[in-house]
Amino acid sequence: MLDISCNDQFPPGFGRQPWLINPINGTAEEKEPACTFINPINGTAEKKEPACTFINPINGTAKERTIPEMKGKKCFGCFGEWVILVDELTRECFFLSLISSSKVHLPPFLQTQALEECAGKFSLTSSPTSPNCIITFVPFEKDFILLSRRHDKEWTKLAITHCISNNKVSPITGENIIYKGRLFILSSGSVALVFDVAALVDGHIMETMSYPFHDYPFSTPKRDNYFVESCEGLYLVRVHLFDEVQHVTHIEVYRLREPSEEKDQNQDEISWDYVSSIDDQAFFLSRMHGVSVCTKEFGVEPNCIYLATPCSDGERLYKYSLVDKTFSFNELLPGDEWNFGENLFWTTVPASGMQDIELGTVPPDVVELNKDIAISDEKPESNQISRPWADLPTELVESLFQRLSLVDCVRVSTVCKTWSLTSQFIPKEIAWPWLMHSPDIDDGKCKFFDPIRGTEHTQKIEALSETNQLVFHASRDGWVIISEGEAIFILNPLTEEMMDLPDLYVDKYNCISFTGMPTTPDCRVFAFYFRADDKKVKIYSWRPGQEKWTKTVPHIDTPFSGTINNPVLFDGEFYLLDRRGQLGVFNPDNMKWRVLSQPEPLYKGQVPHHAHACFSLLEVEGDLVAVISKDDTHANQVFRLDRSKMAWRKVEDLGDFTLFVGLRNSIAVPSPLKSRRNRIYLPKFDRDHTNGVFYSMDDSRYHPEFYGVKEPTTYVWFQRQMSTVRKKGDGCSVNSAEHMEQPSHQD
Known part of the structure; x- marks a missing residue:
């Protein structure tokens, strides 16, 4: 049994846990190429000679190791303890063991091409030491694959041009894996090619096709995909992020559905299921590389996905929890201190052949499970009352409202019809927006986070208990537009009233909004689609009683680069802010679309890369206000539209207002408390859900810092209307908030 825990060439604990390695490969002229080990938690690392960096995601240790065998070599992948290397001069190709330094040779690699043009990914059927091992190499955006067995003299080149020329298949991305004798290759058009x-x-x-992804309305310009094999099967992880700044916004997980034993094992039956949990597993991803580990064996938090990726501020380690559907990140190293390029890989050493290694103290921000306050399902016994609640004096009820929290105000107002009329006496300062998000869509529970008080409430909503990939789009007057695939409906989460809309394919709209109360005949819903080339706009409209959407395609004179942030209904028209900072206007009465020549765009020329994520438009006290940030670590910029001169004016102070901004919707309200004025709240909270994250216009800083805070993947800013809290019907004794659990923290 090999014991590497005593080997001083490796960091303490190297072995039975995932390590992130960065082979900074030396060139052929360098005398001492090396390998560096990095700590992804606290970002500690020393920059010395060209080296390979091993990063411990558990306790933050890091160590560099000089590996002579890596001199002049380029690393193309990591499989457990094995890395695959190609010599830059001779094109020698081989597997190298990081533990024993032993080699497994392969045929020379692509001698006729420049090595920098041969980017791609390897896959193999078994351990490199197995004589039956088959290795494949799939280059990025090419029309061929390379294949070799261990003892072959050269690579076999197989053209798959006929697959690429299929009008349903776009160029391959290079992401591939061999699973149960089949090679899966992903195309950029979200099609998986499957080869025997x-x-x-x-x-x-012999190939067939499968379609791993469901329609999901998240219009991010970039999606990275990772195949991950585990003991539970084959998974495909899809990461949505904004290009250039590389900020992760959403993660989806799919599992391969195997043909049933009763049926013929036909490749055409290959299909994928969206899953909301990976149970006792954890996935570790980097670039086009992914591994799965058993959390009990490796001592990491289960049901989580860890992703190392470069961002605008440097290298980040994201953690996505499938338990509460939130993600957070920490900085590995600042961007100006280290450039990882494409060299980060996760390595795991098989448990066999390893001695037990003491993992040491585990930082709480990596492996500690989220601790939610336990809520009892038992309901207190109701006491007999001698007289109806409605007979209480109005003055007493009004006084009661002044002393209750928002949740309790909702409950009290639904006790009976008479009390619902007193909702007008609820203090306005507690009617600020909540962050509505869905941590567990399997049981229909939604969470409402109050960023001002730092409390969180849970409510079970029956209408959401049998849905899968929910997306919260827009909120208005206590109602929320929600989609599941192509199905769309409007829901009042407090009363659970719901209105179904005709289906609308998710690739047909970027943003959506509505006018008026959904229960009134003048309610209209509008969905906007902006083509990627900025030269086409489609507008879909619907009103109660219609069986399908009405499509309008207006004439386009000025290119408009729309975002997913919802339009603002202002002076009877919808205003939209595009990624250049210019305004588009849609009139819902005459169905006319126009792009304003004034004000001038905030960004002239090409669309800035950061504009996808951080453009918000909202109304503040009769004015249009734009909130812009380059990314989630830079200062927010606020602009007010001066309508007298039709020009944007920079704002340094919000006065008595507080803003709540997000990717899809934003809300401005008078500051609920004097101490909360002049702030911009974001859809984030700290680990304990006791503090909302905000940007202070007073000191131009985020509080708390972004690193380590959590952000839900599905959310909307929700502001309830007390006039809608009573359920449909007489409702004298109906409590629409009876499933609303107590706040997890006291103010």
Whole structure:
């Protein structure tokens, strides 16, 4: 049994846990190429000779190791303890063991091409030491694959041009994996090509197609995909992020559905299921690389996905929890201190052949499970009352409202019809927006986070208990537009009243909004679609009683680069802010669209890369206000539209207002408390859900800092209307908030 825990060439604890390695490969002229080990938690690392950096995601240790065998080599992947290397001069290709330094040779690699043009990913059927191991190499955006067995003299090149030329398949991304004798290759068009490996060895290309992804309305310009094999099957993880700044916004997980034993094992039956949990597993991803570990064996938090990726501020380690559907991140190293390029890989050493290694103290921000306050399902026994609640003096009820929290105000107002009329006496300062998010869509529970008081409430909503990929789009007057795939409905989460809308394919709209109360005949819903080339706008409209959407395609004179942030209904028209900072206006009465020549765009020329994530438009006391941030670590910029001169004016102080901004919707309200004025709240909270994250216009800083805070993937800013809290019907004794659990923290 090999014991590497005593080897001083490795950091303490190297072995039975995932490590992030960065092979900073030396060139052929360098005398001492090396390997560096980095700590992804506290960002500690020393920059010395060209080295390979091993990063411990558990306790933050890091160490560099000089590896002579890596001199002049380029690393193309990592499989457990093995890295695959290609010599830059001779094109020698081999596996190298990080533990024993032993080699497994492969045929020379792509001698006729420049090495920098050969970016791609390797896959293999078994351990490199197995004589039956088959290795494949799939280059990025090419029309061929390379295949080799251990003892082959050269690579076999197989053209898959006929697959790429299929009008349903766009160029391959290079992401691939061999699973149960089949090679899965992902195309940039969200199609998985599936090949029989045994047939490929014989020189025959037998392929079929599968479609891993469901329609999901999240219009991010970039999506990274990772195949991950585990003991539970084959998974495909889809990461939504904003290009250039590389900020992660959403993560989806799919699992391959195997053909049933009763049916013929036909490749055409290949399909994928969206899953909301990976149970006792954890996935570790970096670039185009992913591994799965058993959390009990490796001592990491279960049901989580860890992603190392470069961002605008440097290298980040994201953690996405499938338990509460939130993600957070920490900085590995600042961008100006280290450039990782494409060299980060996760490595795991098999448990067999390893001695037990003491993992040491585990930082709470990495492995500690989220601790929610336990809520009892038992309901207190109701006491007999001698007279009806409605007979209480109005003055007493009004006084009661002045002393209750918002949740309790909702409950009290639904005791009976008479009390619902007193909702007008609820103090306005407690009617600020909540962050509505859905941590567990399987049981229909939604959470409402109050960023001002630092409390969180949970409510079970029956209408959401049997849905899968929910997306919260917009909120108005206590109602929320929600989609599940192409199905769309409007829901009042407090009363659970719901209105179904006709289906609308998710690729047909970027943003959506509505006018008026959904229960009134003058309510209209509008969905806007902006083509990627900025030269086409489509507008879909619906009103109660219609069986389908009405499509309008207005004439376009000025390119408009729309975002997913919802339009603002202002002076009877919808105003939209595009990624250049210019205004588009849609009139819902005459169905006319126009782009204003004034004010001038905030950004002239090309669309800035950061504009996807951080453009918000909202109304503040009769004025249009734009909130812009380059990314989530830079200062917010606020501009007010001066309508007298039709020009944007920079704002340094929000006065007595507080803003609540997000990717899809934003709300401005008079400051609920004097101490909360001049702030911009974001859809984030700290680990304990006791503090909302805000940007202070007073000191131009975020409170608290972004690193380590959590952000839900599905959310909307929700502001309830007390006039809508009573359920439909007479409702004298109906409590629409009876499922609303007590806040997890006291103010």
